[in-house]
């Protein structure tokens with residue numbers, strides 16, 4: 426199972442993020458942090474940091490932007506990830 | 507493997523200000539984005555993207571049509587439920603989504619939503635309640651809480667002065683007809699995920715033709731609440747939820763949407779209704795007719811409206827396209843009134859006539875009001891019985907006639923409209939007088955007056971032969 430869990434991740438598109446931090450507050454495992462870089466919209470955008478992600482989707486639903494966050498779940502076949 | 511991603515019912519890019527935009531216009535942390543996402547996701551899941559007609563309101567979400575890759579109508583403030591009613595009655599297959607804020611739905615549009623709900627229209631309403639007018643900068647809304655400070659309640663909303671926050675779900679629940687009423691909240695990601703099911707159910711109901719579904723969403727407006735996005739979420743749970751209980755109010759199993767449906771009328775039957783008379787069939791259109799944009803203006807009671815109807819009916823007889831648009835002042839009699847009529851060989855987009863190339867001025871104020879609007883080369887007809895001054899414009903054609911006096915000679919002052927219309931036909935040659943003579947008895951409500959109206963046509967014909975249009 427540890428393998429599967431390690432394979433989950435999210436991608437935050439820097440240029441769709443408005444730095445509202447709702448995803449950061451949403452994540453039960455503190456996977457997301459606010460970065461120090463500024464994006465093209467002028468916001469300090471969020472970054473995926475820790476690989477403890479369970480692909481639960483809470484950050485996805487917390488985020489108001491249509492496409493800022495994409496959540497990927499590791500394939501269940503184990504080992505591969 | 508992608509587990510959660512941007513729903514397909516969104517456009518790839520949002521071309522609101524230039525190409526390639528990918529973020530919304532909403533402020534950071536605004537609940538509108540969350541609501542859009544849930545709705546777009548439900549549209550995907552239910553496979554109804556091609557059927558959705560999304561009604562955007564006036565408010566921060568006015569631009570929803572830049573985001574939803576569906577049918578879209580941007581509605582007048584608060585009127586989305588009425589627009590939705592129209593769509594419902596005409597497009598059997600459409601899934602109508604009315605998306606509205608609290609100012610839009612519970613303020614200016616209160617009547618529209620209450621009656622649509624009361625009729626049990628088979629539509630789905632998503633009511634985004636952020637307890638404030640967002641777009642206009644944070645004024646009190648009908649749902650603003652007691653003591654909540656807004657631009658228009660700087661000391662806080664006061665019960666006696668400003669009334670109590672209106673619970674729209676509670677109000678909907680007092681009506682017999684809605685089938686589904688639920689309030690959800692966006693105070694935490696877990697609760698947003700819970701709201702997914704409600705959004706989907708409210709749309710499924712419409713697919714199943716159950717009837718009127720209403721979902722209220724407690725949603726943050728961090729900017730006008732003057733809070734950080736995360737604090738605003740907390741305020742939803744700590745302040746809004748106690749006043750607006752989050753729960754299901756109603757979930758009926760009946761199918762009410764079907765019975766509310768009007769039988770669809772076949773196109774041909776509709777045309778039959780609209781034809782001036784069933785047994786005259788229109789002639790083949792004369793393609794050389796120049797587009798006419800006619801304004802017939804006078805005071806109420808001078809027959810300007812019926813002149814417009816007669817003109818349109820004659821034009822239909824000629825196989826041409828036409829529209830008639832009445833415009834009244836507030837008074838039934840004596841106020842200003844004008845009819846706008848368009849005539850074209852082509853389909854007509856809008857019935858509005860801003861710049862008439864034909865102005866028929868039956869009284870002084872009409873000439874004052876519209877003389878300047880006539881484009882160069884246009885025609886102004888002046889009823890000299892009531893207008894003593896001349897047309898000041900030098901770049902238009904003019905025709906002066908004592909229409910009211912001629913009508914008096916016929917024995918019925920109310921035929922002044924027939925007199926001017928006859929002469930307009932003689933000048934423009936859009937309609938021949940024989941057609942006019944055929945249409946008059948068919949269009950008049952009082953048949954016994956038809957004879958006098960026909961005499962008015964004769965009178966006008968004689969007058970015109972003695973006073974032809976001066977060529978300039």
Ligand SMILES: Cc1ncc(C[n+]2csc(CCOP(=O)(O)OP(=O)(O)O)c2C)c(N)n1
Pocket residue numbers: 564565566567583606607608609610611614636638639640641642647727
């Ligand atoms: C007929 C009319 N009256 C007033 C306005 C000004 N106006 C624009 S949006 C709005 C209220 C919007 O508030 P709400 O419906 O709560 O939506 P939000 O912006 O909070 O999402 C008002 C009063 C208008 N545009 N048109």
Ligand code: SF4
Pocket residue numbers: 434435451452453454455456457477478479480481482483484485496
């Ligand atoms: S999917 Fe869940 S666990 Fe993974 S980053 Fe998002 S909130 Fe955290």
Ligand code: SF4
Pocket residue numbers: 437441442443444445446447448449470471487488489490493494
């Ligand atoms: S919730 Fe979305 S917009 Fe807000 S910080 Fe996270 S990724 Fe950025």
Ligand code: SF4
Pocket residue numbers: 531532533535536537538566636640641726727728729730
């Ligand atoms: S003003 Fe309020 S409702 Fe409007 S976009 Fe900003 S946060 Fe959202």
